[in-house]
Amino acid sequence: MAVYNAFAYSEVNMKRTLVLRALTAIWAAGNCLAQPGAAGPSANPSESRPRTLSPYFTPATSAPKQPDADGFIQRWLLLEPIDKPNRTNTVFTDTYVRNALNSQYFPNQFSLIPHNGDKVKVGEQELVWHALDSTGFNVKLFRFAYGLNKTTYGVIFWAVTVIDSPREIQNARMTVGVNGAAMWWLNGKEVVDLFGDRRMKMDDCVSKRLTLNKGRNVIRGAVINGPGLSDFCLRFIDENGAPIKDLSISLDPAAN
Amino acid sequence: MKFYIPVAAFLLTSAIPALFAQAPALNGEPYIHDPSTVAFSDGKYFVFGTGGGGLISEDGWTWHSGAQRPGGGVAPDVIKIGDRYYMTYARGGGGLSGGHASNVYVMWTKSLDPASPEFKFNDETLVASSDGVEDCDAIDPSFLLDPTTGRLWLSYGTYFGYIRIVELDPKTGKRVAGNKPVDVAIDMEATDLVARDGWYYLLGTHGTCCDGANSTYNIRVGRSRNVLGPYMDHMGIPLLKGGGKLVVAASGRFVGPGHFGRLDLGDGVEKFSMHYEADLDRSGRSVLDIRPVLWKDGWPVGGDNFWGGDFEIQSERSGFALELAVDFVRLPGRGGFGAGGGRGRGTAVPGAGPPAGTPAAPSAPAVQAVQGQRLYDVLHGWPTGTIDLRIGDYMMRPHQKWTITPVPNAGGYPGSPYFKIQIAETDRTLAAAEGNEVVTVPTFTGAPEQLWRIDQLTDGAYRIIPKAVPNSADPVALSAVGASTPTLARFDPKSDKGRWTFRKP
Numbered sequence: 158m159a160v161y162n163a164f165a166y167s168e169v170n171m172k173r174t175l176v177l178r179a180l181t182a183i184w185a186a187g188n189c190l191a192q193p194g195a196a197g198p199s200a201n202p203s204e205s206r207p208r209t210l211s212p213y214f215t216p217a218t219s220a221p222k223q224p225d226a227d228g229f230i231q232r233w234l235l236l237e238p239i240d241k242p243n244r245t246n247t248v249f250t251d252t253y254v255r256n257a258l259n260s261q262y263f264p265n266q267f268s269l270i271p272h273n274g275d276k277v278k279v280g281e282q283e284l285v286w287h288a289l290d291s292t293g294f295n296v297k298l299f300r301f302a303y304g305l306n307k308t309t310y311g312v313i314f315w316a317v318t319v320i321d322s323p324r325e326i327q328n329a330r331m332t333v334g335v336n337g338a339a340m341w342w343l344n345g346k347e348v349v350d351l352f353g354d355r356r357m358k359m360d361d362c363v364s365k366r367l368t369l370n371k372g373r374n375v376i377r378g379a380v381i382n383g384p385g386l387s388d389f390c391l392r393f394i395d396e397n398g399a400p401i402k403d404l405s406i407s408l409d410p411a412a413n
Numbered sequence: 414m415k416f417y418i419p420v421a422a423f424l425l426t427s428a429i430p431a432l433f434a435q436a437p438a439l440n441g442e443p444y445i446h447d448p449s450t451v452a453f454s455d456g457k458y459f460v461f462g463t464g465g466g467g468l469i470s471e472d473g474w475t476w477h478s479g480a481q482r483p484g485g486g487v488a489p490d491v492i493k494i495g496d497r498y499y500m501t502y503a504r505g506g507g508g509l510s511g512g513h514a515s516n517v518y519v520m521w522t523k524s525l526d527p528a529s530p531e532f533k534f535n536d537e538t539l540v541a542s543s544d545g546v547e548d549c550d551a552i553d554p555s556f557l558l559d560p561t562t563g564r565l566w567l568s569y570g571t572y573f574g575y576i577r578i579v580e581l582d583p584k585t586g587k588r589v590a591g592n593k594p595v596d597v598a599i600d601m602e603a604t605d606l607v608a609r610d611g612w613y614y615l616l617g618t619h620g621t622c623c624d625g626a627n628s629t630y631n632i633r634v635g636r637s638r639n640v641l642g643p644y645m646d647h648m649g650i651p652l653l654k655g656g657g658k659l660v661v662a663a664s665g666r667f668v669g670p671g672h673f674g675r676l677d678l679g680d681g682v683e684k685f686s687m688h689y690e691a692d693l694d695r696s697g698r699s700v701l702d703i704r705p706v707l708w709k710d711g712w713p714v715g716g717d718n719f720w721g722g723d724f725e726i727q728s729e730r731s732g733f734a735l736e737l738a739v740d741f742v743r744l745p746g747r748g749g750f751g752a753g754g755g756r757g758r759g760t761a762v763p764g765a766g767p768p769a770g771t772p773a774a775p776s777a778p779a780v781q782a783v784q785g786q787r788l789y790d791v792l793h794g795w796p797t798g799t800i801d802l803r804i805g806d807y808m809m810r811p812h813q814k815w816t817i818t819p820v821p822n823a824g825g826y827p828g829s830p831y832f833k834i835q836i837a838e839t840d841r842t843l844a845a846a847e848g849n850e851v852v853t854v855p856t857f858t859g860a861p862e863q864l865w866r867i868d869q870l871t872d873g874a875y876r877i878i879p880k881a882v883p884n885s886a887d888p889v890a891l892s893a894v895g896a897s898t899p900t901l902a903r904f905d906p907k908s909d910k911g912r913w914t915f916r917k918p
Contacts, residue, residue, distance in 0.1 A: 334655055354621055356600040358655030
């Protein structure tokens with residue numbers, strides 16, 4: 158993840174520090190929005206194209222979905238980004254991230270299993286949950302926000318999914334990679350934290366041994382990012398390190 | 414020419430009894446960001462960086478500003494094909510002005526030296542681009558001329574999406590018609606492609622840049638049998654899923670290595686250029702450095718430049734140690750082994766112990782340390798003039814212990830200065846001699862035959878080369894012509910004759 162540190166500057170650091178000045182100017186104008194291209198040439202024809210979630214996401218269907226061939230879970234309920242202005246990712250210490258992601262932003266934040274289209278109020282923001290299937294192994298949160306014309310930088314994303322396991326699986330582990338910083342919970346218990354200014358790598362941080370219940374298991378996560386792309390990938394591995402793939406993910410409201 | 418030894422590095426060298434002290438980064442004013450691969454033109458070394466300028470060096474050790482490149486932009490790379498130097502760089506993107514729309518250009522010149530009449534960049538052409546929205550930011554381009562196929566490849570990209578590869582025409586530097594970019598990695602930047610032993614290696618930088626002493630930049634690698642991937646790391650993690658084996662990270666006084674560039678010097682010596690985001694001995698500024706590349710189990714590993722110290726110099730051929738050809742002086746005292754000792758092959762002091770197997774007598778003296786041999790125990794027996802060399806069993810004796818020291822203002826070679834090699838605690842100095850032989854002389858004078866180039870080889874051993882040999886222009890290295898006989902001979906990378914290891918004395 159490229160981190161545009163607003164406080165770093167030297168002549169030789171031209172490549173990344175000029176963007177800092179652009180971002181700083183945007184923030185100085187009283188808005189944390191820093192959409193790519195917003196400060197660049199407006200003549201870029203790509204910027205004038207209608208934004209969509211394609212090709213990064215498709216709407217989740219009512220049919221149960223399996224993890225991909227490597228066990229990555231691609232079906233998620235994603236909440237439109239919560240504004241959390243950060244001019245740099247260097248602030249993401251353990252303490253900062255833990256405080257930021259344990260703060261209460263909306264009711265029943267740590268127990269809610271939302272439905273597609275549900276809305277929550279966060280301060281002045283009215284945000285919508287979207288039930289989506291990622292077309293890649295990773296969930297591209299930047300593309301989610303960009304496609305919906307939402308804030309891409311300086312935000313918190315919430316993600317929820319429900320997986321159904323055909324059996325109890327002991328000594329499993331949840332593995333997560335994230336571009337940004339994040340915390341993840343399984344069935345209400347905090348299991349994986351990714352602090353600092355991270356780049357996404359599969360199996361970056363791994364939970365301690367845990368048990369996947371037979372039947373329903375709820376995964377909940379929050380990703381925080383300042384400037385730069387943000388995404389995550391998540392899967393479960395068994396006690397031998399092999400991906401667990403015989404899971405079923407359904408976001409059908411009736412299943413909830 | 415000022416010889417630059419940062420204060421902290423000097424203290425490290427002099428105060429810490431480390432086997433290998435950390436070498437400082439390059440000499441002179443090697444200030445640069447996003448350096449290109451090192452190129453050689455008109456008898457000089459050139460490196461280009463972000464912003465249009467670059468560095469020039471006469472010897473690869475001392476660097477000054479002065480290289481020139483038109484176009485501005487960021488993160489250039491350069492490669493020589495035939496009589497042309499192709500230069501690539503990017504304009505736009507990289508987050509500049511908040512966007513990721515960028516263009517990569519290629520142009521060529523017949524000389525990189527601004528003083529040359531052949532210094533003229535021609536035919537700038539667009540070879541890759543990103544539109545600012547797509548999952549790619551077309552910056553940080555880097556060339557690979559495939560040694561097996563002759564095809565020219567260009568990798569580019571940064572953290573905003575994918576690293577991509579396109580194919581160029583090596584005759585023109587232009588994009589091959591109809592060629593489509595191929596995604597090969599994510600979450601990486603400053604990539605470089607290397608072809609070696611049937612593998613293609615994609616090196617690039619992970620971590621954060623441009624944050625001075627807090628930058629976490631580090632260089633990673635994946636490899637593939639196909640130049641277009643898939644590239645995997647040593648754990649089998651695809652670089653398209655964030656994988657990457659560490660090549661070099663922060664160490665000592667250097668923070669945030671990035672922008673790998675390979676420098677193949679031949680004969681088994683490979684080095685790489687990079688910048689450090691911060692050299693803590695140079696106000697935390699971004700500087701160029703050149704260090705050895707080692708290869709272990711088919712993977713590149715960042716080596717460290719040699720910086721001297723006290724050593725045994727061990728021949729890889731015989732395992733024996735380089736030593737003065739002087740009388741072996743025995744250590745006094747008891748010998749033997751076992752409960753009472755006394756069964757050595759003539760090494761025991763007669764009558765010193767009971768027959769083997771006999772329990773120690775109650776009156777046997779207490780076990781105590783034996784004083785090692787000291788220089789003044791033996792120095793009086795050494796000739797005062799030139800002394801020949803040989804290679805013998807290492808016995809921790811003064812005639813086998815060497816002190817190796819960088820020599821100020823004596824020039825250097827890519828990554829390092831020349832060194833003097835002396836018998837420890839003396840001024841007796843290793844010197845190349847007429848007829849491609851090697852001797853020691855009583856005093857160091859700074860003459861070129863007393864200066865030595867020490868390069869780490871890709872297997873971790875070292876090659877030792879005199880700066881000059883009297884009345885000879887032969888390129889020769891210190892070599893074990895016999896198990897026990899040193900000479901100077903042409904270095905053969907396939908042989909252990911010219912390989913040496915520095916060991917704790």
